[in-house]
Amino acid sequence: MPDHSTRHTDGIQPRRKAKVAANCSTCEAVCCRLTVTLGPEDNIPSHYTTYLPNGVHVMAHGEDGWCVAMDRTRMNCSIYENRPTICRRFVMGGPYCNAIRSDYAKQRSRNIEITLK
Numbered sequence: 246m247p248d249h250s251t252r253h254t255d256g257i258q259p260r261r262k263a264k265v266a267a268n269c270s271t272c273e274a275v276c277c278r279l280t281v282t283l284g285p286e287d288n289i290p291s292h293y294t295t296y297l298p299n300g301v302h303v304m305a306h307g308e309d310g311w312c313v314a315m316d317r318t319r320m321n322c323s324i325y326e327n328r329p330t331i332c333r334r335f336v337m338g339g340p341y342c343n344a345i346r347s348d349y350a351k352q353r354s355r356n357i358e359i360t361l362k
């Protein structure tokens with residue numbers, strides 16, 4: 246099963262489809278909850294980044310689960326012009342965009358059910 250916790254730009258095609266068409270303007274920036282690995286070509290200020298226990302350099306996340314570079318008011322990237330390469334390659338409406346939005350919608354509906362019980 247593909248790991249949707251990390252941003253992928255390879256050709257693996259998740260089979261799940263999101264029920265709602267992709268639209269970054271109305272999305273809760275779900276892809277900005279994924280682990281974004283950084284490469285040598287990325288020039289991100291160090292206060293936005295961290296290292297995993299295995300030494301991989303990644304974008305840091307806040308306690309709310311979103312990337313620390315995300316503007317919580319506008320729900321968009323505050324370093325858009327300088328965002329990591331892997332973020333530039335992430336395709337709106339692509340297989341991973343659809344898969345993670347579907348996963349996120351299911352998780353949210355489960356949380357709502359738990360809250361209502």
Ligand code: SF4
Binds near residue numbers: 268274338
């Ligand atoms: S690329 Fe997909 S998951 Fe990311 S903000 Fe846009 S619609 Fe949402």
Ligand code: SF4
Binds near residue numbers: 312313323324328
């Ligand atoms: S760097 Fe920007 S586009 Fe990339 S995950 Fe963080 S907020 Fe989202």
